[in-house]
Amino acid sequence: MEKRTKRFVMAFFAVLILAVAFFNISDYIITCKLKNYLKNDLPQSVEVGYSALSVSSWQGKLILLKPKIIKKGNTSKIKYLQMSIDTLVVDGISYWDYWIHDKISIEMVSISNPEIVYNHNKSVDTKQYESLKLAPIKKRVEIETFKMTHSDVTVFNAQTDSLILNSKNIDVTIQNIELFDKETKNKKALSFESYQLSFENLFYQLNDFENVTVKKSEINNDKIKLNTVTLKTKYTKQKLSSLLTTERDHFNISIDSIELNNQDFGFKQDTLFFFHVPKTILYRAKTNIYRDKLVEDDPTIKPLYGEMLKTINFDFMLKEVVIKNSNISYIERAKADNSGGGISFSDFEATLQNVGNTYKSPEKTTINIHSNFMKSSPLKVDWSFDANDPSGSFLFSADLGTFQTNDINKFSAPNLHVRFEGEILKTYFTISGNASTSRIDLKTKYQEFDIIALRNDGKRKNKLISNILNIFVSKDSKEASDNFRVGSEEDVERDQTKSVFNFIWLNVKAGLLDAMTGSPKND
Template identity: 40%
Template sequence: MYLYFMANKKKKLLYIVTTVMLLFVALSLFINSFVKNKVEEHLSNLPQNVDLSYKNLTISTISGSIILNDIKLVLKNDTLPTKDNTLFINSIEVTNTSYWDYIVNNKISIQEIVVIKPNVTYNKKESSQKENSFLKELSEKPININRLSIEDGSLNIIHNKKDSLLLQATNVNVLVEDLLFSEEIKNKPIPFQFKNYTISSEELKYQLNDFDILTSKSISVTPKNSEINNLAIKTRYSKEKLSTILKTERDHFDFTVDSLTLSNSNFETTANDSLKFTIEKVELENPKLNIYRDKLVPDDTTIKPMYATLLQELPFKITISKVELNNGHIDYSEKVKKDRPTGNIYFSKLNAQIDNITNEFIEDTTKIDIKATFMNQSPISVQWNFNANDQFNFKADIGSLQAQKLNQFTEASLNTKVSGMLDKTYFSINGNSSIGNIDLKIKYEDFEVKVLTKDGKEKNKFISAIVNLFISKKSDETNSQFKNGKKEEVKRDKTKSIFNFIWKNVSAALLDALT
């Protein structure tokens, strides 16, 4: 009797457990179906300019997960004659969604979103009202995502009017932690909040303007440290082609850096909702800059601001404590006459440190310290300081240099040849955005200037003889080791660069010292 009773009890318990499990499964299936219908309803009720299609939608209410496969999202614009923006995604997996927060607290809380192989094509244009309303609808409920990751993505941004590629990036990987979207922050410069992030990409290509393109092999970005490898900024046209396109003078660039690193960087929004960037250190390894200018192209007569003014005019605040350039090279060449070769000067083994680049603290001074080798022969050191008011001091110390080394520049650009030995040159310029005052000391021997004929093939003996009448062959002819040169209130041509202003001061003081 007892055994019969126990067997009957176990059978009832089994029925109860089975019934509960069946009810649970049924309830789960019902909730899954209900939630799936709701999700599909939301996905099909997007703004009219949004087309969304997908292959599979899988939902598990137990784990709070949603999986979408083979997604295609198209943002249309029927107000502008532009191409559509498209997004293809292999899969999106949303895990651990809190239904309690959604139902009770009126917010969306998600543990993790994983986006696999998104391929984005964005056509740059003026934003339409429909796009703005779409973004507004997305942010009506606060959305908190503990972890958002994008794996193996690609991005293409195209300029609609010119039908040209503005930005291209491959193998893009992003991880963002504690991401928050809310009504309160959606109109800020950064319309979301986060605590931590990492971004990496390969084969980046970005069109800076109509002429120059930036590329890199790889990029790694974190809140504290970032690194860009094989960075290059190059003019997209050849030198010859650029000259036929330009309406006014513009440099042809070829700039490369093996690696660029940023240490202890941070960006944030200020009290007045503007962006603020702070970087402790920027380091450039083996930067190489080749600049070519065709002087046969008409001058660009627009005003060229000083560097301090350019900093102040940036639309955001920035402070970089230190910049280091290691083992750099600068090569400058210019074409002055069609039938003559280009003039060329260059600096090698260039090492520089720049302290305190800022537009936040206008009372601070930016300090630049440069050491290099000039024309593969002469050591040169430069100290350059300037402040927010464009007041500056530029000091240079140039070592022993055979004057003939300058002929590859002076012959083509100034139609002159020089000879002799420049043993030592010092100069110091104090100035502002309008005028400069220079003091110069130079020690030299057997210095001579040869003015060439118009075709540059031979010496113009008559003019050369007149010029050398006014030039002392030695700096110690008056029992002084150095010759002194001085010029006050050298006026700046504001349509030309700061380096033209430096050269204008130096040439005026040299003329005073040599004659």
């Protein structure tokens, strides 16, 4: 019995020693092969360095310390991608799955403290970026957990060295990743079960004039939340005007938070991208827009919103968008002798439905707005259009409560050299039209209305012109049967080089002129 036990113990230790030797030899061989591959077998445009490489075949684990990856242009040999990492860990590699199930299974891929710098060159043919892609996948790959923590990403314009994008403290966790050969039938090339992403202090150069910033984000399968979002023109108003050849708005927009709930995105048949969100909420959006009309007009055709939605080159749908507790200010400068005048919409609340290009007629995009115009006048707007209608048909109706006309003087006096006096008690109007022409039907109730034309200095009254204007305009609406004067105008032509809001204004102006001049008309 003792001999059997002794033999068993000796055999056990022999097997253990052989196993240890086997794994040590395996570790050595794998380490040498990896080092040789990273040194000699990578494409010439790729360089990989590191301070240490550790392999444990027993644990199915690979560790790279201080890896640094550099990608150069195929022809220019200029560095355009650099990635420095504290630690790269691949853990829980399954040999069983590799040999028996013909797949690569990994429990965890962890990347710690990566710093990524990318130099983007717009002039480089996009085909040259194909080398950034991984080689074709010959086996199915499953990764239980992928983590990237405390990441910093910076993107520069390679031609100007200007900053395009930067973000700090990026954390990414993706669960149950599966990668397939693209030729595998009925399978997506890439799929995953869940994801979490957060970042701080995002800066993005939207274009040559505007920048976007996001202070903080929380993103997962169920929600995208962006905190303290801004869109701002990078120049002062005066500097922007000096740079422009045609007019352009100066923006200063800040939003406390944006929430997108239950978002869904991906690729249909691995080709057509889609992005669908059932509900989007914007909290406390403060929008300040300034336009210098002294700069030459932009003669390009401005599409209506329906056309803009229809021409988005992927499936896009925000089923419901809610805007809460927001404010809009628009200032326009039309005279060189002043800084311009403005209009405002406070306590702005809106609900938008079907903001996208995937719905079918007779569904429509609808916009419902409640706000205070010039701080004190309640305004309700109902707006609808069909993005599928090539004619651009729309319906726009509004209900404006009591309005002190001197409030509009902040806009009209500096820009039009006209002031108004009196009180508009109630105004209703409906505009129906398309991308070219429209009709307005308007009714308004007002009292003590007076037009004051100003001299060229924009301050003193021009008595002669004021008296002539007031001959044609009724001072109040009392003569009408229900105290409302009615106006309408057909075939109001749209200036297609102007925005849709200019089109709305042309209709309102035509309706008011018809209502307030001449004899009262029946509704």
